[in-house]
Amino acid sequence: MAKNNMSKLAKREEKLAYRLLLPTVLILVLIALYPLGSVFYTSFTDKTFAGADKETQFIGLENYKELLSITIKELPPILDENGKQKIDPKTNEPMYERAIRILPREPRRYKELNQFTLFGKRYVIGATDPNFISAIWNTLVFTVISVALETVLGLAIALVVNSNFKGRGIMRTVMLVPWAVITVVSAKMWEGMLQPNRIGFFNTVLDKLGIGNGQIAFLTTEGLQLPSIIAVDVWKTTPFMALLILAGLQLIPDTLYEAAEIDGASKLRQFFTITLPMLKPTIAVALVFRTLDALRVFDVFQVLLSSRKYSMATYNYFQLIGNRNMGLASAIGVIIFIFISIFAVIYIRMLGVDTDER
Amino acid sequence: MRKKSLIALMLVFVLTFTLFTVGCSNNTGTETTSNETSNETTENTDTEKTESNDNGKSEEKIVITVAGGAVGNELELTKKAAQMYMEEHPNVEVKVLDTPDLAQDRLGLYLQFLEAKSPEVDVYQIDVIWPGDLADHFVDLNKYGAKEVADDHFEALIQNNTVDGRLVAIPWFTDAGLLYYRADLLEKYNLEVPKTWDELEKAAKTIQEGERKAGNEDFWGFVWQGDAYEGLTCDALEWVASNGGGTIISPDKKITINNPNAVEIIDKAASWVGTISPEGVTGMAEEDARNIWQAGNAAFMRNWPYAYKLGNSDDSAIKGKFDVAPLPAGKSGKGAATLGGWQLAVSKYSKHPDVAADVALFFASPEVQKMRATEGSFNPTIKSLYKDEDILEASPFMGKLYDVFINAVARPSTATAPNYNKVSTLFFKAVYSVLTGEKDAQTALEELELDLQDVTGFEVGEPKAR
Numbered sequence: 001m002a003k004n005n006m007s008k009l010a011k012r013e014e015k016l017a018y019r020l021l022l023p024t025v026l027i028l029v030l031i032a033l034y035p036l037g038s039v040f041y042t043s044f045t046d047k048t049f050a051g052a053d054k055e056t057q058f059i060g061l062e063n064y065k066e067l068l069s070i071t072i073k074e075l076p077p078i079l080d081e082n083g084k085q086k087i088d089p090k091t092n093e094p095m096y097e098r099a100i101r102i103l104p105r106e107p108r109r110y111k112e113l114n115q116f117t118l119f120g121k122r123y124v125i126g127a128t129d130p131n132f133i134s135a136i137w138n139t140l141v142f143t144v145i146s147v148a149l150e151t152v153l154g155l156a157i158a159l160v161v162n163s164n165f166k167g168r169g170i171m172r173t174v175m176l177v178p179w180a181v182i183t184v185v186s187a188k189m190w191e192g193m194l195q196p197n198r199i200g201f202f203n204t205v206l207d208k209l210g211i212g213n214g215q216i217a218f219l220t221t222e223g224l225q226l227p228s229i230i231a232v233d234v235w236k237t238t239p240f241m242a243l244l245i246l247a248g249l250q251l252i253p254d255t256l257y258e259a260a261e262i263d264g265a266s267k268l269r270q271f272f273t274i275t276l277p278m279l280k281p282t283i284a285v286a287l288v289f290r291t292l293d294a295l296r297v298f299d300v301f302q303v304l305l306s307s308r309k310y311s312m313a314t315y316n317y318f319q320l321i322g323n324r325n326m327g328l329a330s331a332i333g334v335i336i337f338i339f340i341s342i343f344a345v346i347y348i349r350m351l352g353v354d355t356d357e358r
Numbered sequence: 359m360r361k362k363s364l365i366a367l368m369l370v371f372v373l374t375f376t377l378f379t380v381g382c383s384n385n386t387g388t389e390t391t392s393n394e395t396s397n398e399t400t401e402n403t404d405t406e407k408t409e410s411n412d413n414g415k416s417e418e419k420i421v422i423t424v425a426g427g428a429v430g431n432e433l434e435l436t437k438k439a440a441q442m443y444m445e446e447h448p449n450v451e452v453k454v455l456d457t458p459d460l461a462q463d464r465l466g467l468y469l470q471f472l473e474a475k476s477p478e479v480d481v482y483q484i485d486v487i488w489p490g491d492l493a494d495h496f497v498d499l500n501k502y503g504a505k506e507v508a509d510d511h512f513e514a515l516i517q518n519n520t521v522d523g524r525l526v527a528i529p530w531f532t533d534a535g536l537l538y539y540r541a542d543l544l545e546k547y548n549l550e551v552p553k554t555w556d557e558l559e560k561a562a563k564t565i566q567e568g569e570r571k572a573g574n575e576d577f578w579g580f581v582w583q584g585d586a587y588e589g590l591t592c593d594a595l596e597w598v599a600s601n602g603g604g605t606i607i608s609p610d611k612k613i614t615i616n617n618p619n620a621v622e623i624i625d626k627a628a629s630w631v632g633t634i635s636p637e638g639v640t641g642m643a644e645e646d647a648r649n650i651w652q653a654g655n656a657a658f659m660r661n662w663p664y665a666y667k668l669g670n671s672d673d674s675a676i677k678g679k680f681d682v683a684p685l686p687a688g689k690s691g692k693g694a695a696t697l698g699g700w701q702l703a704v705s706k707y708s709k710h711p712d713v714a715a716d717v718a719l720f721f722a723s724p725e726v727q728k729m730r731a732t733e734g735s736f737n738p739t740i741k742s743l744y745k746d747e748d749i750l751e752a753s754p755f756m757g758k759l760y761d762v763f764i765n766a767v768a769r770p771s772t773a774t775a776p777n778y779n780k781v782s783t784l785f786f787k788a789v790y791s792v793l794t795g796e797k798d799a800q801t802a803l804e805e806l807e808l809d810l811q812d813v814t815g816f817e818v819g820e821p822k823a824r
Binding site (some may be wrong): 051198219311 | 573586783794812
C-alpha cells in the first residue's frame with residue numbers, strides 16, 4: 001500500500017490506531033523490555049545479590065568468557081625408560097599425563113570437563129566453568145529426549161481418547177491429573193517413590209521382581225539421574241501434549257475419513273495420509289511450547305537433584321542465591337534466552353508455523 | 359472529536375496502569391498473608407485481639423515476624439517461645455515464618471527478603487557461618503541491650519557474631535557434630551564405643567553383617583550427611599581435622615587442604631559408600647539420616663544434638679537404646695566436631711527494630727534456652743545452663759560432652775568472608791566428586807587448591823597441629 005494514495009480518513013484512522021496501541025506498547029516496555037534490558041545490562045557487571053551498598057563495576061564480556069570458554073588439548077602419553085607408554089598396573093589401561101598439568105591456567109584457568117580418544121591420541125576438554133557446560137549438556141539431553149517421548153506418547157493417548165468408547169469423558173479428565181499437580185509437589189512425590197531404600201516404591205517393586213538389591217540410588221547414581229528426571233517430566237507433561245494434540249484431532253473433519261474409507265484406504269494409510277499431515281501445525285505448536293518450556297526446566301532438577309546435577313536454570317539459581325553472583329547469573333539468563341530463541345527460530349523455519357506465509 | 363479521543367486514550371492508559379499496579383500489590387499481599395496464616399496460631403491471636411479490645415486499648419498491635427527453622431520439632435518450640443513472649447507483652451504479636459530445612463535454601467529465601475529491603479521479616483534465624491556475609495543487613499544488638507548479656511554466652515560464638523565491633527546476632531543454640539551409637543547393638547556384638555575411624559568401620563561392618571543375617575536386610579552400619587550441600591562441608595571438615603589435615607583454610611589465611619592426611623581420610627570416607635553406608639548416602643541430609651537411624655536401621659549416625667531428644671520420643675523405634683559419644687579420631691588422635699548452631703539477627707529494615715531486638719534477646723534468654731534444651735535437646739549457648747539440673751536430666755550428654763561443644767572446630771567462615779559460601783561450595787563439590795567415584799581424592803584436592811587460590815587469593819600453606 002502506498003501511503004500517499006491514502007485518503008484523509010484512512011490517515012486519521014491509522015493515527016488513532018497508533019494512539020490506541022500506545023498503552024499496550026508502554027506496558028510491554030514496562031513489564032517485558034525493561035526487566036529484560038536490565039538483565040542484559042547486569043550481565044556485563046559484577047553486581048552482588050543483596051550486597052547492601054557494595055559498588056558494582058562494569059566488566060564487559062568477562063561473565064560470558066567465564067561461562068563459555070572451552071579448550072581442547074592433547075594429553076601426551078607417559079613414557080617409561082624404553083620410550084614405551086606406561087600401562088597402569090591396576091586398570092591395565094595406558095597412562096597419560098594428568099589433565100590438570102596440561103590445561104592452561106593463565107589468564108583464566110581451565111578445568112577438566114571430559115576426556116576422549118581419537119585416532120589413538122588422548123584429548124582432554126577443558127572449560128573455565130565445567131559446571132555450566134555440563135548444565136547446558138544436561139538441559140539439551142533432557143529437552144530432546146523428554147519432548148520426543150512426550151510427543152509420541154501424547155499422540156498415542158490423544159488417538160485413544162479421540163475414538164468413540166464408553167466413559168470417554170471421564171478418561172479425558174483423569175488423563176489430565178498429572179498435569180494439574182504442581183510440579184514441585186509432584187517432584188517431591190517422585191522423590192519419595194525414588195528413595196534409595198525399600199521405603200521407596202520403585203526399589204520395593206524392583207526388589208520383588210528380583211532386580212537390584214532394593215538399594216538402587218536413582219537420584220545419586222550418575223547414569224540414573226537424567227533418566228529418572230526425564231521419567232518424572234514425561235509422566236507429568238504427556239497429558240498436556242495429549243490435550244493439545246486432541247484439540248488438533250477434533251479439527252479434522254470426519255468426511256475425510258469417510259471418503260478414505262470408501263476409497264478403500266486402510267486405517268494405517270488413513271493415519272499417515274490424513275491424520276498426520278492435518279495434525280502437523282498442531283504438533284508444531286505443541287513442540288514449540290514444550291521445547292521452550294523444557295529448556296527452562298527448573299523445578300524437577302532443583303527438587304530432585306539440587307546441587308548434584310544442574311540444569312541451566314538451576315545453575316542460574318545456584319549462582320544467584322548460593323554465590324550471590326548477580327552479574328554471572330544474569331549472563332546465564334541471557335544465554336538461556338539465546339538458546340530458546342535459536343530453538344524457536346529453527347522450529348518456525350522447519351515446521352512452517354508462520355501464519356503469514358499464505 | 360480529536361480531544362475526545364485523546365481524553366479517552368488517557369483514561370484507558372491510566373486505567374490499565376492502575377489495574378496493573380494494583381494487581382501487583384494485591385498479589386504480593388495475598389502471598390505474604392497466606393504464608394503467615396499458615397504459620398500463626400490463629401486462635402490465640404483472635405482471643406488476644408478481643409482481650410486488648412476489652413482493655414480499651416485502641417493502638418494497633420505491633421507484629422514481629424521471626425523467620426525460623428523447622429528441622430525436627432524446631433518450629434513447635436519457636437512457636438512456644440513466641441507464645442511465652444506474647445503472654446508477657448500483650449501489645450505485640452509474634453509470628454513465626456517457617457523456612458526450608460536446607461541451610462542453602464533458607465539463605466536463598468533470606469537474600470530475597472534482604473535484597474528487597476523488606477520489612478516483612480524482623481528477626482532472622484541465621485547460621486553460624488553467615489554473620490560475616492550478611493552483617494550489613496542487621497542492626498548492632500549491643501545498642502539494644504545485648505551488651506549486658508553477651509558475657510553469659512560462649513565466647514567463641516560472640517566473637518564469631520561480632521563484625522567490625524558490631525554484635526550482629528545473638529547466639530540462640532550451639533551445635534557440634536556427634537556420634538550416635540546403638541548401645542544395645544554394641545553390647546550384643548560385644549563391641550566397644552569406637553574411638554577411631556578404623557574401629558568405627560570394623561564395628562559398623564560387624565553389626566551390619568550380623569543384623570542382615572538376622573533378617574533386617576535394610577540395615578546399615580553408618581549413616582551421615584553426604585549430599586552436595588553445606589552439611590557435607592561439616593562432615594568432611596570433621597574427617598579432615600580429626601586426621602590432622604587442617605581446616606581447609608587456616609585462620610591465618612593459608613590454603614591447607616591439599617595434604618596427604620586429608621587425601622587419605624577422604625578416600626577412606628569414599629570407601630564407606632556402598633559398604634557400611636548406603637549408596638544413597640550421597641543424597642542424604644540431616645533428616646534423611648535421622649529417618650533411617652530412628653527407624654532402627656543403622657548402627658551409627660553422625661548428626662547434630664537435636665536428634666537426641668527425637669530419638670527418645672515415644673514413636674521412636676530406638677527409644678532408650680542409643681547414646682552419643684565424641685566423633686572418632688583419625689591420625690591426630692583426637693576427634694573433631696564441626697561448630698554449628700544458629701543465631702538470631704534483627705533486620706535493619708524492620709519497622710520496629712527495638713521491639714524485634716527485644717524479641718530476639720528474649721528468645722536467647724536463659725528461660726527460653728532452657729525450655730528448648732529440655733524439650734528439644736537444643737544446646738544452650740549460655741555457659742551456666744550446662745550446670746542446670748533439669749537440662750542435664752533431659753539430655754545427660756550435654757554435661758558429659760561439654761568439652762566437645764566448647765572445643766568444636768569452626769568452619770573457615772571468618773578467614774574467608776565474604777567468600778565463605780564459594781569456598782564451602784568448592785569444598786563440598788570436590789569431596790562429593792570423590793564420594794561418587796568421579797575423581798580420586800588426590801586429583802580433587804589438587805584442583806580444589808587451585809580453585810581456592812582463584813577465589814580467595816590466599817597462599818598455600820601446611821596445616822598446623824591442633
